[in-house]
Each structure stands twice: as C-alpha cells, then as structure tokens.
Amino acid sequence: MDFEPRTPKEGINVSKEHPLVEATTLIVGLSIIFAIIVVALIFMVEIALYFVPEEKEAALFEDWLPEDILTVSPNDERLEKLETVLWRLSRHYPESAYKFRIEIDDSETMNAMALPGGLIVVTAGLLDKVETENELAFILGHEMGHFKNRDHMRALGRGVVISIMFATISGSGSGVELGVSITDLALRGFSRRQEASADEFGLEIVQQEYGHVADSWRFFERIDDDDDDEFLELLTYLSTHPSPVNRVDALIDQAGQNGWSISGDVTPIDW
DSSP states (O other), X not given: OOOOOOOOOTTTTSOSSOHHHHHHHHXXXXXXXXXXXXXXXXXXXXXXXXXXXXHHHHHHTTTOOOTTOOBXXXXXXXXXXXHHHHXXXXXXXXXXXXXXXXXXXXXXXXXXXXXXXXEEEEEHHHHTTOOBHHHHHHHHHHHXXXXXXXXXXXXXXXXXXXXXXXHHHHTOXXXXXXXXXXXXHHHTTOOHHHHHXXXXXXXXXXXXXXXXXXXXXXXXXXXXXXXXXXXHHHHHHHTSSOOHHHHHHHHHHHHXXXXXXXXXXXXXXXX
C-alpha cells in the first residue's frame, strides 16, 4: 500500500475551550493544590509541637533574641519594673518549663509579643500607654497565656510555612526577601479563640497576684478612646489583637462568672 501524505486538519492542536476558561481552570487548580500543600504543612507544624516540648524549646532558645529587636539599655528603669512584675506573675504558673525573660523594643509602635524560649517583648510605644501596674500585669499575663497554649510556636510555624510557599511561587530564594521578620511571623496568625484563651489566663493570673482584677482592662478602654492623632498607632495594634470593646466585655464577663472583684487598690506607674 502506497503512503499518501495528507495535510493535518486545521485547528488540530487548538483547544475547543475558550482561552479564558482554560486560564481560569488552571489558576483555580493551582490555587487548590497550593491550599492543600499549605494545610498539610501547617498540620505537620501541629504534629511537630509534640516532638518539641516546652523543655526543648526553652533550652534551644534560652538566650535567643531576634536581630530585628532594638532593645533599650539594660539600665532602663522600665526594664527593671517589667522584670519584677513578670517574676511575681510567673510564681502563679509553676508548672511552666519556661524561664521567662523580657525585653523592651525601642519602637513607638504599640505592641507586645510572645517569642520562642519564654521571651516576652513589649514596645516602648505600648509602655507609654500603660498607667498602672495592674494593666501591665494583665498584658504580661496575656503573653504568658500564649506560652501556656504554645500559640507562639503555632503562629511562628504557620508563618514560616506560608512565607516559604510565597517565596517559592515568587521565585525568591528566602522568606527574608519578602520582608517578613521572625517577629512578624510570631505576631500574626493568632485566632480569636487563641487570643480569648490567652486573655482568660492573663486575667486569672492577675486575680491570683492581686486578689482582684481592678484596672486589668483599663488599657484597652483607653486606647479605644484615643484621639485621631494616635489612630495609626491604634490600627497597628489592632492588626494583631482583638477589638478593645469586645475584649473588655469578655473580661468583665469572665470576672463576673468567677466572682472576682473588679474593684481594689491599683499601683500607678510613673515611667
């Protein structure tokens, strides 16, 4: 039989689907795959926590301090006050494997964070808003609550996973090139449930230390009443923390349910 060459039919290699439909299908498919990988990696982070108990974490990060934290002088009187209050509060959490440390980030941004190894960092901007030791005690107790629930490690692990995934997609070789610092990773990712649980622990610590919870939430009432000149600072704080109004309502409810007094002597702070 003789071979008779034929011209291919027109459009044989052209899809019958509209290009926009194909592009949409591809994007959706890749997005689903990306989401599945992220969820799987985050699940692995949860599993990893069982293999890195508090004791190992505390030992591994015993003297660690992030490079992006600009600390104040060791002789700063505010630091001495913070260390004293933190030590007193830690006595009510004897089962903790952490040797809690505290540093002041010399930043006008208003924030506080729990970092690996038992390190608590508060910013100078936040301390400028604190007026009583009782307010300060609740803030520190809240961060201790994150350690108790190991929220800081979950947030850090999830942040690293997402940072790596985006770095891979963008073609960047490292998460640092995305402008993501380790403190950013630790701060972001706390759910409302995690924040509420940390608040509950913090208020309980305050109750145990002072015998009442007076002024514990006054800090949040104050920043909620801030004038317009401080609006941007407030937005920065709210980006990593719940709404002050909802927070105060929940704390008052917790005090009422436990029969804790919301009045009592408070200790002013004059930095």
